Amino acid sequence: MLIIQKLLPQGEGLAPVLLKRAGVLALPFAHRQHHEANLSNGEGLELGLRLPKGSTLRGGDVLVAEDGSLLRVEAAPEHLLLVRANAEHGKPGDLLRLAHQLGEMHVHMEAHDDHLRLPGDPQLAQWLERQHFVLAPEVAPFDPPALLSQLPEVMEHNHDHDHHDHDHGHAGHVHGPGCNH
Known part of the structure; x- marks a missing residue:
C-alpha cells in the first residue's frame, strides 16, 4: 500500500509539466471528505490516505505519495x-x-x-x-x-x-x- 501524507491544494507550487504527468485519482464527494482512508486508484494500486485532520480534497488538489509520485484529485x-x-x-x-x-x-x-x-x-x-x-x-x-x-x-x-x-x-x-x- 502506497501511503499519502501530503496535500498540495490545487497543485500549488508545481510546474505545469509535473501536473500534466501526475496520475489521476477520481473520487466521489463523500470519499474526498475523509483525511484518513484506504483507497484504490481504479488500476489496482492500493493507497493509504493519511492527511492532517480536517483535510478535505477538492478537484484539482494534488496528493504526494511517500515514493514521490503525484496524484491529481478529480471529482468523480x-x-x-x-x-x-x-x-x-x-x-x-x-x-x-x-x-x-x-x-x-x-x-x-x-x-x-x-x-x-x-x-x-x-x-x-x-x-x-x-x-x-x-x-x-x-x-x-x-x-x-x-x-x-x-x-x-x-x-x-x-x-x-x-x-x-x-x-x-x-x-x-x-x-x-x-x-x-
Whole structure:
C-alpha cells in the first residue's frame, strides 16, 4: 500500500509539466471528505490516505505519495439532484431561502443562478418534493464549496446559535431531513 501524507491544494507550487504527468485519482464527494482512508486508484494500486485532520480534497488538489509520485484529485461523477423553484406553486426567492435552509442543515450544495445541485439523497428528494420544488436527477462531478461549519477556525470560536450545539466530530455526516441531531 502506497501511503499519502501530503496535500498540495490545487497543485500549488508545481510546474505545469509535473501536473500534466501526475496520475489521476477520481473520487466521489463523500470519499474526498475523509483525511484518513484506504483507497484504490481504479488500476489496482492500493493507497493509504493519511492527511492532517480536517483535510478535505477538492478537484484539482494534488496528493504526494511517500515514493514521490503525484496524484491529481478529480471529482468523480455521482448521482445528484438538480433543484429548481416551482414556477406554478412558488414565489420569487424560494431557491435562495432553500439554499439558506440547506446550509443551516449542513447539506452540501452547489448554488447556481437558477438551480441548486445536491447529493442524490432519496430522503432529501422526498422532503424537497413535499415543498413543491422541481427535481431532476443528474450524474455529474460534485465539488461544492466548503461549509463554514467545517472550517476549523470557525468551529473554534463560541457559537451563539442553538443549531450549533451538537457535536461536529462526525466527519462526512450530512445533516438533513431525518437527521437525529
